[in-house]
Amino acid sequence: MPYEFLKYKVFGFKRNYEFNATPSLFENENFNLTLEYIEQPNDEHKIANDFLYKVVDYGDETAIFVVKNHGKKTELDGEYLTPFKHKLKESILLQRIRANESSEPTSDLIKFNTINGKIEFIAEIGQFELDKFDEEKNEIVGYNLTEDIVIKMEKACA
Secondary structure, eight states, X not given: OOHHHIIIIISOOOOOOOOOSSOEEEESSSOEEEEEEOOXXXXXXXXXXXXXXXXXXXXXXXXXXXXXXXXXXXXXXXXXXXXXXXXOSSEEEEEEEEEOTTSOEEXXXXXXXTTTOOEEEEEEOOSOEEXXXXXXXXXXXXXXXXXXXXXXXXXXXX
16 A cells, blocks of 8 residues: 555545645746635635545645736636646646536646746546655655545656
8 A cells, every 4th residue: 555545544644734825826027826725615616625525534734726817817817726836947737626527526737837828738637636746756646535646757748
């Protein structure tokens, strides 16, 4: 069994995230993107809240954010994101939450281009929360209520 599964699911350790009041996602001369923490379940953020309840237990410390733009328009404006973020040379790997064709919550691994503000779809992740990028193994580790996942990255993506 993977270490992450044993630690968090079997032994009941809680994942801890620290959040600033208004965390910054990215800022340069063109873009100033911040993350607004979604605190209470409500209809406006239904898909994000539904996703959250599918991947974590009640009481787990995690979050969902909505992207707010204070600069030039980007394809990331108004999108829902998990705390997963990995900076690359001219882009950032992120996990976007959206509704699928059946209006069920799902997520995607995306690459946000910090030069032109465009999003590149990499892969559908489904109902898992991505946790961290392991640079030594070039893989992303994630989890949901019942299982862990590992996503091997190609050098071209990362």
